[in-house]
Amino acid sequence: MARPSPLSGFPELLPAQRVVEQQVVDSLRRTFELHGFAGIETRAVEPMDQLLRKGETSKEVYVLRRLQEAEEGTGSGAGSGVGLGLHFDLTVPFARYVLENAGKLEFPFRRYQIQKVWRGERPQEGRYREFTQADIDVVGRDTLPFHHDVEVARVMVDALSRLDVLPPFRLQVNNRKLIQGFYTALGAADTAEVMRRVDKLDKLPPEEVHRLLVAETGLDEAQADRCLALAGIRSNDDSFVEQVHALGLEHPLLTEGLDELAALVRACAPLAGDRVAIEADLSIARGLDYYTGTVFETRLQGHESLGSICSGGRYDALATDGRTTYPGVGISFGLSRVLVPLLARGDLAADRSVPSAVLVALADEDARPAADEVADRLRARDIPTEVAASPQRFGKQIRYAERRGIPYVWFPGPDGTHEVKDIRSGSQVGADPGSWTPPVEDLHPRVVPTVPAPAPEAAPLTTAPTPEEHP
């Protein structure tokens, strides 16, 4: 087998990079669980008819076929695996899981799910064919009070705040009711058509969007002006409410949307800080039709070109079996989308490529049982330890530890005396394998940003937002 090349769109990590990803996953999981969210996993495959319900992504589905099927010449048959595809998000499988297990779940059901998803897209920067998402959702049976919208926002803000090795985040929130009520009050014939034009503001200049609104949605110049004025509103507190009122339109749905968005921003504001900024941004709409209230997007400061890396919202019908409807609200964090570019650029790294905090040195091969015993005594006290692979000169064994980033080398002594060397400082002291413990920060690999943050292109948290690219 010749040396294989990487597959485009299927990123893989080296051991020290995987340490970073694993620590991010662990941190997310810990936060989600602190908030009472239960972890589940769903199978990687769903029936094709379920995957094709969301029209816009249907072309990105990977379809499965058993190799045997082709050889058998059969194309269908129960249980043959025909009609299965890999899931392209975690929402479709979760909706199916809720319906399938509704009788065994307690509602409201809070779940997190951190799994790989697959999309057969043409690979491009920041887009992958296999990537990991971390989703949280709360799902109710029949009804789901609005305070759960606030809850998922607060949980995700808490989770992102704890990812302190990553650049800061900016969570942008809006509300579909607010937009729809405003457009209705404005007299728009088709509010969805207006929304679709306004949603192009991240790609087109305002004048062009204005022209489209007039040419294609039947709005007059003044109405189009007000649409753009609404989309231009953003604030870090609930002052956006007054700005909207100043545009002089009234509608019950607009009022409901304003109330909800103001409540959300007020409830999240105390959690905002250096790590996460929260902002009402009335240009955010999210392309997907199923959102019915709150919508979320999130930018990584200094990496706005990645687009929204954490998005979601309220859907009044996540799932329905005809008799019962399950409303939900959730956010999906694009773990690979954030991490893979940072790791590829070397912006983030772990300070060692192995879990070992200690390498037990080996004078000769006969000393291996004694070295194993030292290692076992250290492991019994939760100190990750490996024994030297071969009894080379001690200088070589120290360099072996250095190459892996292992901070300590242990030298078992001839008569039960032991010494341990911190190879960073060079200091070497007597030590007892039954009691010696390294400083807690040396126990596990540490993740360190390798460039000063904020990156050069980062906008300061307090200024007006920079232009963004939507996915």
Added chain:
Amino acid sequence: MARPSPLSGFPELLPAQRVVEQQVVDSLRRTFELHGFAGIETRAVEPMDQLLRKGETSKEVYVLRRLQEAEEGTGSGAGSGVGLGLHFDLTVPFARYVLENAGKLEFPFRRYQIQKVWRGERPQEGRYREFTQADIDVVGRDTLPFHHDVEVARVMVDALSRLDVLPPFRLQVNNRKLIQGFYTALGAADTAEVMRRVDKLDKLPPEEVHRLLVAETGLDEAQADRCLALAGIRSNDDSFVEQVHALGLEHPLLTEGLDELAALVRACAPLAGDRVAIEADLSIARGLDYYTGTVFETRLQGHESLGSICSGGRYDALATDGRTTYPGVGISFGLSRVLVPLLARGDLAADRSVPSAVLVALADEDARPAADEVADRLRARDIPTEVAASPQRFGKQIRYAERRGIPYVWFPGPDGTHEVKDIRSGSQVGADPGSWTPPVEDLHPRVVPTVPAPAPEAAPLTTAPTPEEHP
């Protein structure tokens, strides 16, 4: 969407079952890392030509196709995803990863990998189309000393020993050199053919295997007798060496195999205990051709019908790029294969379906901000907490906690006084959200075996082994 049904062969877990799986994964990972094994993940897909190198599993591969490809009418093309299949184990992808990244890895490279794999098999009990494996391997460049065989055995014994909610394990070891040297000394023309017949001992009676040996491999009656005598040898210590010598054959390869196997059994014996038994079993051969020395199988006591749930061995050429060869030794633990049947039968369960240790009760909806603050203060001290979804009567809120298995309900008082109730004992005491802490065993869901172990069909650890079923 009508209520969906489960897909045969793709097991999914309810939240409380997932707790068990997650704790097993966490425990395995912790042990592997204590021994210095680095965690990696590989992509789910490999080029089909790689997957088809192992002839015997080729029919089980799931082949991928982008839906778009069919619509475009193209069947090939660079980057189109044609020629990809889902991996059916973690060894093929790991070998490819080692070759692809050889220049960036430090050897010997110790890695663990806990991931899903897919096989398009006809579903049957204990066989799945999607399942999780936990693999450890040590890989060297050019050479890999024998002590790494001992190392992976010790690591897996340590890992299995710590899975104390599972039934006990019995690790059975043998050595291909031993068998091959013995058959060669015996005068067998084709040792592989003899091995294949003897490997049928778990499915056929000894007389029938004896008949096959004589009829199909050219051995005479006395030679076949000695083959069966060798396969009948097993011991918990190195006394098997004498039993083999008593069969009166000599060969350098036999001697080397005996020395290796004896060293392995002696080195692992101190780690054996109530949870894991270790045994030299000279009938173990493993079907796969690439093993060249040590071979491992493992039975779950009382669940021998599951076959070997943790298998592996030494392969002198895990991977090669023509110039450099990478020998390896590893073991693969069939996580789903063990857990899914136990969970399905209800033999194992978690004592709650949510991570929450505390439910903060709600007197009315206006009290939500105060309840959120209590919850945040508890979470700040790593106590998983949820706030009641709605301000029902307190009796209803307590039953809500009971249904989820949440042990504590917190009642925020009117004037900053708080009380917390242990709903299992009914005792309710004053508490401060800044300092109250539950007993550590209540912090996270606990996994409990729900039936007394050993199960009725379990053989005591110290007696002769029961007949086994190989996969």
